[in-house]
Amino acid sequence: MVELEAQIDALWEHRDDVTVVMSEAEAGACVRTAIDLLDRGEARIAERVGDDVVVHQWLKRAILLLFRLTHMETMELGPFEYRDKIPLKQHYEAAGVRVVPGASARWGAFLAPGVILMPSYVNIGARVGSDTMVDTWATVGSCAQIGERVHLSGGVGIGGVLEPPNAVPVMIGDDALIGSRSMIVEGARVGNGSVVGAGTILSGSIPVIDAETGAEVSRGIIPDWCVTVNATRPRSFPGGEFGLPCVLILKRLTEGERHDKAQLNEILRDKGLTT
Secondary structure: OOHHHHHHHHHHOOOOHHHOHHHHHHHHHHHOOOOOOOOOOOOOOHHHHHHEEEEOOOHHHHHHHHHHHHOOOEEEEEOOEEEEOOOOOOOHHHHHHHHOOOOEOOOOOOOOOOOOOOEEEOOOOOOOOOOOOOOOOOOOOOEEEEOOOEEEEOOEOOOOOOOOOOOOOEEEEEOOOOOOOOOOOOEEOOOOOOEEEEOOOOOOOEEEEEOOOOOOEEOOEOOOOEEEEEEEEEEEEEOOOEEEEEEEEEOOOOOOOOHHHHHHHHHHHHHHOOO
16 A cells, blocks of 8 residues: 555646656556545545544545546436446445435445445545444535444535645544534534534534533534534624624533433423424
């Protein structure tokens, strides 16, 4: 893999004319080898190491090179016709993945055993961990990293990022629950075991605030084992006072504590909120 990484980096440096490095056919084969590693889960775009996220830029570069080196093709799948540069993922039975009609994933996305795709979409470079549910009309953008036993509820939007290659993708930790119609974008992170209330908007610049202390915990990062909701905080401008979006931590869960629906409803009622 070290040699492959070096080849991809060399091709990237000469991406306007890859034949300086090797023939176009050889370059295409090299790039496809890298994408196959992503597709099989043998490599990943990014991973969490302690409190940091390590991005493997060469794999992002491989995806960007793939778009440069491939051409549009018409694909017919049953009664459907598509026109794209990248084929759809295949061999779900062998992978142990359940895919409901209306769902699709691109080649180069990894779906671990036990993943369930309701009518939804998973883009190239994304990684979805084992026993995770991608619910109806949810989307997992390019290079997003979704943990194990996660529930992406209906209509959730997980943002994608390819450029620049060093940009951190969205990271969702193991055992997280992302509520319906929430949007997690711009490299934002949700920690292990955390709950994100329905309709929450979390980007890399949105403050995450502890409801008990009023302290700003982070920008764009929900810590592990938290129950959170969408909120606003007042800010004064020359034109008046306006509520700017934030994410509010309502409760800290014990590590490993399961977040069943009855418990979540009780937490929300305690704070004067409704589900």
